[in-house]
Amino acid sequence: MIIQSVKDPLFRQYTGRKTLIISLVTSLLLIGLWWFVTAMGWVKPLFLPSPGQIVNKLGELSSTGFANSTLWEHAQASLFRVFSAFALACLTAIPIGIFMGIHDLVKGILDPVIEFYRPLPPLAYLPLIIIWLGIGETAKIVLIYLAVFAPVCLSTRAGVRSVAREKVLAAATLGASRAQIIRHIVFPGALPEILTGMRVGIGFGWTTLVAAEMVAATAGLGFMVLNAKDFLATDVVLTGIIVIGGIAYGFDMIMRLMERWLVPWKGQE
Amino acid sequence: MSFITYEDVSVVFPATRKNEATTALENISLQLEPTELVVVIGRSGCGKTTLLNLLAGFMPPSKGRVLMDGLPIVGPGVERGVIFQKNALMPWLNVRKNVELGLKFQKVSAETRKARVEECLAWVGLEEFANHRVYELSGGMQQRVGIARALSSDPRILLMDEPLGALDALTRETLQELVLDIWNKSHKLILLITHSIEEALFMGTKLVVMTPRPGRIHKVYPLDFCEKFIAGGDARAIKSSPEFIALREEIMNVIHPKEGGDS
Numbered sequence A: 001m002i003i004q005s006v007k008d009p010l011f012r013q014y015t016g017r018k019t020l021i022i023s024l025v026t027s028l029l030l031i032g033l034w035w036f037v038t039a040m041g042w043v044k045p046l047f048l049p050s051p052g053q054i055v056n057k058l059g060e061l062s063s064t065g066f067a068n069s070t071l072w073e074h075a076q077a078s079l080f081r082v083f084s085a086f087a088l089a090c091l092t093a094i095p096i097g098i099f100m101g102i103h104d105l106v107k108g109i110l111d112p113v114i115e116f117y118r119p120l121p122p123l124a125y126l127p128l129i130i131i132w133l134g135i136g137e138t139a140k141i142v143l144i145y146l147a148v149f150a151p152v153c154l155s156t157r158a159g160v161r162s163v164a165r166e167k168v169l170a171a172a173t174l175g176a177s178r179a180q181i182i183r184h185i186v187f188p189g190a191l192p193e194i195l196t197g198m199r200v201g202i203g204f205g206w207t208t209l210v211a212a213e214m215v216a217a218t219a220g221l222g223f224m225v226l227n228a229k230d231f232l233a234t235d236v237v238l239t240g241i242i243v244i245g246g247i248a249y250g251f252d253m254i255m256r257l258m259e260r261w262l263v264p265w266k267g268q269e
Numbered sequence B: 001m002s003f004i005t006y007e008d009v010s011v012v013f014p015a016t017r018k019n020e021a022t023t024a025l026e027n028i029s030l031q032l033e034p035t036e037l038v039v040v041i042g043r044s045g046c047g048k049t050t051l052l053n054l055l056a057g058f059m060p061p062s063k064g065r066v067l068m069d070g071l072p073i074v075g076p077g078v079e080r081g082v083i084f085q086k087n088a089l090m091p092w093l094n095v096r097k098n099v100e101l102g103l104k105f106q107k108v109s110a111e112t113r114k115a116r117v118e119e120c121l122a123w124v125g126l127e128e129f130a131n132h133r134v135y136e137l138s139g140g141m142q143q144r145v146g147i148a149r150a151l152s153s154d155p156r157i158l159l160m161d162e163p164l165g166a167l168d169a170l171t172r173e174t175l176q177e178l179v180l181d182i183w184n185k186s187h188k189l190i191l192l193i194t195h196s197i198e199e200a201l202f203m204g205t206k207l208v209v210m211t212p213r214p215g216r217i218h219k220v221y222p223l224d225f226c227e228k229f230i231a232g233g234d235a236r237a238i239k240s241s242p243e244f245i246a247l248r249e250e251i252m253n254v255i256h257p258k259e260g261g262d263s
Helices: A016-039 A051-063 A071-102 A104-117 A122-133 A137-162 A165-173 A178-212 A221-230 A234-262 B048-056 B095-105 B110-123 B139-152 B169-186 B197-203 B225-230 B235-239 B242-255
Strands: B004-013 B022-032 B037-041 B063-068 B080-083 B157-161 B189-194 B206-211 B216-222
Touching: A016 A051, A051 A071, A051 A234, A071 A104, A071 A137, A071 A178, A071 A221, A071 A234, A104 A137, A122 A137, A122 A178, A137 A178, A165 A178, A165 B080, A178 A221, A178 A234, A178 B095, A221 A234, B004 B048, B022 B048, B022 B216, B037 B048, B037 B197, B048 B063, B048 B080, B048 B157, B048 B189, B080 B139, B095 B110, B095 B139, B110 B139, B139 B169, B157 B169, B169 B189, B169 B197, B169 B225, B189 B197, B197 B225, B197 B235, B197 B242, B206 B242, B216 B242, B225 B235
Parallel strands: B037 B189, B037 B206, B080 B157, B157 B189
Antiparallel strands: B004 B022, B004 B063, B206 B216
């Protein structure tokens, strides 16, 4: 029996399971390649430690630690900084983004400020923040906060603008006040894009973490990596990178699950 | 005094960087009475939606006034329910909560809300679908939700902006009959915008034919086909009667003149 097949003009699509297997195989191949070049002695451990060394280091860092703190204590310090900055950013950026979306006065005032600092690398304004806020915890959180704020705020604004005019008008004809429209129509309508902004924002947060921990930190994953570099402890550097990457990836997964749970209608209209 | 009066209304959209100023409506005068089913028809760009938006309170006229009971319209209001062509349902709420939304805004008690929502859902035949997500419903059922939601506030006027425009022919006919049923039982003023001549003739008690550039009222026809249907007439027989076809051709010639038209 001949089964008719039709080629999609654009997409080459597989089942979800097949795609997952492809991803797993490539990941394993990369690790295998890493193991192979180190096992063959092609690269010195100073430049690239072997996977086995990293696993051992992970255990060692967890129990005895590095630079006076265990891996968990470093991770805790970093998690605290990233999440308090993230929480503060969401609490401020979402309302501000909503008002930027519905009021041209707010937009006019804040747009140049945000658009000016947003493309700046955090390292460029880090010195200024240190001069203003010192080298304590506040400066670190503020640096991460600023990195998270812009994407959350701008996507909230974009989300507000994308809410269909008909929805707002329909609510108005149903007797909604302006506050009710904002609370019951604009916020849920913008939620898909707000969540996207939060996902991008938390990513920027992790990106900025190392910069934030460059100055006068005594614990933190970024600090651990930078400190290890001074001792040419490549295995600690690599372990730190993998831990940061793992946590950031894990949180991205959580955000995706939240999207599926909170905005199941996304893309359905 | 008429219930609704358009008093020499003009609407001019100011020039933008891309477009010149356009006159959407020019010197419109029109009276609507409480139990009429007024259908407005015309080609795209004739200002029929603008005519509805003025009465809904979505925009002000550039000149003239739109009055309800002698008072100018100053914004949207619960006594004027609107049914949109699309995008107006809240996908984060299920069918029941969409219908309930207006009553919540108006701070109606939970008990009254529940009864009222059941009543409205029954009216449009969606009792079974109360807990469905709106984006999982067909286009026709989504419009039923929109109608039920507009009815929930018990408005004096229903404004319908091509609500059936995106539906297939069969669903469309079913919904036309539903709207007629609602109109017949509720005796509300309905203002229906459409670009289907057949729909306009079949449904209206008054037909407003508009011509574009600038949007003007060409002629207002009194109609009685819908009353024949409500009295028990067969929809298909009415639509193929000689009077219906003659009028359809007459209006077709106004809206789509055979010569000199750019289709």
